[in-house]
Amino acid sequence: DSGVTQTPKHLITATGQRVTLRCSPRSGDLSVYWYQQSLDQGLQFLIHYYNGEERAKGNILERFSAQQFPDLHSELNLSSLELGDSALYFCASSSGLTLDMNTEAFFGQGTRLTVV
Amino acid sequence: AQTVTQSQPEMSVQEAETVTLSCTYDTSESDYYLFWYKQPPSRQMILVIRQEAYKQQNATENRFSVNFQKAAKSFSLKISDSQLGDAAMYFCAYRSADTGNQFYFGTGTSLTVIP
Numbered sequence: 744d745s746g747v748t749q750t751p752k753h754l755i756t757a758t759g760q761r762v763t764l765r766c767s768p769r770s771g772d773l774s775v776y777w778y779q780q781s782l783d784q785g786l787q788f789l790i791h792y793y794n795g796e797e798r799a800k801g802n803i804l805e806r807f808s809a810q811q812f813p814d815l816h817s818e819l820n821l822s823s824l825e826l827g828d829s830a831l832y833f834c835a836s837s838s839g840l841t842l843d844m845n846t847e848a849f850f851g852q853g854t855r856l857t858v859v
Numbered sequence: 860a861q862t863v864t865q866s867q868p869e870m871s872v873q874e875a876e877t878v879t880l881s882c883t884y885d886t887s888e889s890d891y892y893l894f895w896y897k898q899p900p901s902r903q904m905i906l907v908i909r910q911e912a913y914k915q916q917n918a919t920e921n922r923f924s925v926n927f928q929k930a931a932k933s934f935s936l937k938i939s940d941s942q943l944g945d946a947a948m949y950f951c952a953y954r955s956a957d958t959g960n961q962f963y964f965g966t967g968t969s970l971t972v973i974p
Contacts (some may be wrong), residue, residue, distance in 0.1 A: 750883075770880045774961070783868075785865075785950055785965050786904075788963075791961070801961060831902065835932070841960055842954060842960050848962070852902050853902045
């Protein structure tokens, strides 16, 4: 158990809908990262939050947004869903702002989103 | 941008034998980190082993070792004495030492262990 909790584990929704994925980082971790894993693909970086502030953006669509709350949990909001948004969405957390050799990122078990 | 390539979508190994998973990457940076992650059916991403680019010595963790060839930009994972529990998807990943908050992952290699 990595200590990172993601809910829900599975989500099935229709095209055009909006969903919210939730991530609770490890206790004390200030950084939260979101990744998307589509079928037969590696994980693609979406966004990084540190202590409530957005720090870096990757290949995140405009239909997607995220935030990190004062209690450090994070939510990833996906709207106007399309079939191609079906994927595993992972959250990872770490203690500091930057990752070095001695600071590791810990991944949750992901949320599997299926858009039908 | 950095890219990571895993050219073996699937591999299989007999239990107790040795298998090597391949990974190549492309970067113009001189200092970076390389990782192998294991993703079993539980979907949990588990760190297997990591290597810092400026360290020439290959990393080892029990039955897992790497062959890091910096000039060739190659980072292969060797699993010795394979066990049934090693069956999983394995991802190679790159992370910059300078702007190091983002992982770049390969597309993965699915490893089957044959009893």
